[in-house]
Amino acid sequence: MRTKVWNVDKFVDNLENDPQIVDAAQLLRQNEVVALPTETVYGLGGNAKNDEAVSKIFAAKGRPVDNPLIIHIAEENQLDEFVAEIPEKAAMLMKAYWPGPLTLIFKQKLGVLSEKATAGLGTVAVRMPDHPVALALLKSCKLPIAAPSANRSGKPSPTTAEHVLEDLNGKIAGVLDGGATGVGVESTVVDCTEAVPVILRPGGVTKEQLVKVVGPVEVDRALTGGSAKPKAPGMKYKHYAPNAPMFLVDGTTDFIQQLVRDKQAQGLRVGVLATEETASHYKSDLVLACGKRSELPTVASALYDTLRTFNHEKIDVIYSEIFPTSGVGQAIMNRLLKAAGNHIIVEK
Structure with missing residues (x-):
């Protein structure tokens, strides 16, 4: 399969009628899968109502089929088609953080979405992305779109179209290149089916921000102890690994420097994930400053x-600072x- 690449100017007016957006939307309606930029990471989108389209997502990613997908929408009224009810606290969070990096879990109306997209659960995870290209595509195709991150399962999520092509070139129909994403980590996932909302995955909206809107918020034990059947992506399997x-x-x-020396003495190439404040403290084969410790969003x-x-530098072992x-x-860690x-590894 040849993977098409559309370079889209996200600042163009009336973007949903851009010929490239229309082309990508047509492929989605034909039950093909297309990668699209969001404000968090690039997603791999497919028609959430169609088993064939959802199966193509799982196949391209090599993703376990018991791992549910997030459904992306452009308009709140789309929820009426496949969500059984919208609890008051969910509505409050939608008003505060949609569009944005927040996924909410609702009880679903059965028989509308592909069971493959929801992993056979009675619930559905939904978000409205805050990216002009994603919203334009969703409006153009007029479908709820299931979209996990557009990478091979278990590998680091893609924040550029180039990352998508590294993993999925020739495996998907196309990629909408809207430039680098902003937030960099996936959306926060919150279960709104209980009286007290529960964070199932930390992300771009913090617990502190959620509490300001709805009061008490719990954190699911699966974040530290594992879960038999995940209600949200990222709860069960190893992810993001180099x-x-x-x-x-x-x-x-x-x-950390001593750990580096010990491995180098064994003839290994060692990498260190540090920050701008600490990178100069290390002597290693590769030291990467991953933003500023004083500004965790970076x-x-x-x-x-x-x-x-x-991965590109063929490092044998990586040591990372903690945050x-x-x-x-919380999302970074x-x-x-x-x-x-x-x-x-804990220093004694």
């Missing part, structure tokens, strides 16, 4: 591109822990 083994290090820069924005860079878990730091397979 090719080389990765370890998070809870320790000083001197301790770390989130650069995270996946940094992990992919380690505070307040604000977007969630992704790093999954990338490292929960391997943490």
Whole structure:
């Protein structure tokens, strides 16, 4: 399959009628899959009502079929077609953070969406992306679109069209290139089917921001202990991993440097994921500054591109600094822990 690439100017007026958007929308209506930019990462979109289209998403990604997909919409009234009810707190969150990096889980009306998209659950995860290209495509195709991240399953999520092509060139119908994404980590997923909303995946909207809108918010135990049947993407399987083994290090820069020397003595090429404040403290085969520790959103924005860079440099082992878990730091640490397979080295 030849993967088409459309370079789209996201600042064009009346973008949903742009010939390239219309072309991509037509492919979606034909049950092909198309990668599209959002404000978080690039998504791999397919018709959420059609089993064939959803199966193509899973096949391209190599994704386990029991891992549910997020449904993307452009208008709130689209919820009426496949959502059974909109709880009051969900409505409050929609008003505050849609469009934006927030996914809400609702009870679904059965028989509308492909069961493959919802992994056979009675619930459905939905968001409205805050990106002009994504919204234009959704409006043009007039479909709810299932869209996980547009990468091979388990690998770092894509934040540019080039990342998508690294993983999926020849496996999907097309890529809408709308430039680099902004937030850099996926949306926050919140279960709104219970009286107290529950965070199932931390992301671009922080717990602190959610609490300001709806009051008490819980964090699902699966974020630390695992879950038998995931209600949201990213809860069950290893994700975001670079090719080389990765370890998070809870320790000083001197301790991390000693770990580097020990591995180099074994003839290995060692990478360090640091920040602009600490990168100069390390001597290693590759030291990458992943944003500023003093500005954690910059770390989130650069995270996946940094992990992919380690792959390009053929590093044998990676050591990463850890980050505070307040604000977007919770999402950063969630992704790093999954990338490292929960391997943490603690300085004694």
